[in-house]
Amino acid sequence: MSVRKLTASLLTALLMLSGFATASVSAQEHFPAADPLAFDPDFRWFEPIYDMDLADLKPKHRANTGWFATYDRLNLYGSRPELNDPQVAETKLDSGWGHRYEIGYMLPDVDSGWLFSSVQSGVGEFFTVARERVNRVNEDGFQLGDGLAGPPFGxxxxxxxxxxxxxxxRTYxxxxxxNVFSFNSYELSxxxxxxxxxxxxxxxxxVGLRWFRIEDLDSRQNYISSLDIDQSIGGNPPLSEFGDAVEQLTTNQSVTQNDTLTAQLGFRYTKFRDRFTFSSDFRAFAGHNWQCAYSTTATEITIYDGTGVGxxxxxxxxxxxxxxxxxxxxxxxxxxxxxxxxYQVSKMIKVRTGFQLxxxxxxxxRGGSSASGVNPLGGGDNDQDLxxxxxxxxxxxxR
Structure with a gap:
């Protein structure tokens, strides 16, 4: 092969390679956004971060991009139901605990994304009275009888x-x-x-949708026995029909369920300063609530062979x-x-505290049905606040 033909072949190969490289660069400019499910295998969550690193980052670069998630433990106080009883403190708040989870994804190029949030909380406040039962103690729980071991070995x-x-x-x-209710909320924005x-x-x-369920419990219990001083308190039927050693526990229970679907509109404002991040959220919602209530009365009558211990x-x-x-x-x-x-602890982890209303x-x-006649307090209004x-x-x- 002559030098002229060799040179022409090399030039042709270089031109083809140059064309391929140019086409590849041009194609990359029109590639779609990165697949959000293509996770980066970089799991260096505890990699330290320094104040100088944060000072060099612009606020937009410090904001969450890609996948992010949060978990918060909630200590929320809940208002009491409005019942047809003047002695019920409607303005009193009772302590409850719950959880809040958030998962979001923000596209860094177009500055838009999705946010899923879930809140579970509840309050369980009871007025409780301990009442010893007719036989007071089961002696088999403390000794061996008939060759059989009682607790803790039997x-x-x-x-x-x-x-x-x-x-x-033996105690009731x-x-x-x-004030007893559970609150479960799910929102997608x-x-x-x-x-x-x-x-x-x-x-x-x-902007998005929010669904939440509120389940409220209203329960009243009454205990009477043949040992009560006031024998005028009778059961239905009277306890005397069952003997001289008998007791009765009556539970009137009413449950109300609220299933609500709403539209939601809001915003989040975030400000960065050194290692600290200050944020505030506001979300307004309005929608339809499908309500259901059911009431029951349960009675437990225990008949004994005597009134003494054992x-x-x-x-x-x-x-x-x-x-x-x-x-x-x-x-x-x-x-x-x-x-x-x-507070920014490491490159990917931040601890935080705040409040929610x-x-x-x-x-x-809340407060159960007023038409069933089961609730001694007459039930609650179906247009209340919480x-x-x-x-x-x-x-x-x-990430």
């Missing part, structure tokens, strides 16, 4: 005849609910990230009425306010 059969765990006596805990303000604050508007249980009679159902529909409006301060201003049914407010503390992870 078992009382049936288990209902055993002593109350932790007390070594007669409870009336003061589309978010946008605005350009940072002059002093570094970042605004993120959001008397045996002859029989236990259980009775329960069929549930009585009611339904209703209401319009709900409310808002959710959050404020937090976080959730106010459902109207359209919530307030949750308290402290939060948790952790944030950003």
């Amino acid at each position: 078992f009382i059969v049936p288990a209902a005849d055993d002593n109350t765990p932790g007390l070594n006596t 805990f007669v409870q009336d609910t003061e 589309k978010t946008w990230r605005m350009e940072p303000y002059h002093y570094g604050g970042i605004m993120e508007p959001m 008397s045996e249980v002859d029989n236990i009679l259980y009775r329960q009425t069929r549930p009585i159902y009611e339904r209703n529909e209401e319009f709900v409006v409310g808002f959710d306010v959050r404020g937090e301060v976080g 959730i106010d459902m201003a109207r359209g919530i049914w 307030l949750l407010v308290g402290a939060t503390f948790g952790i944030e992870l950003n």
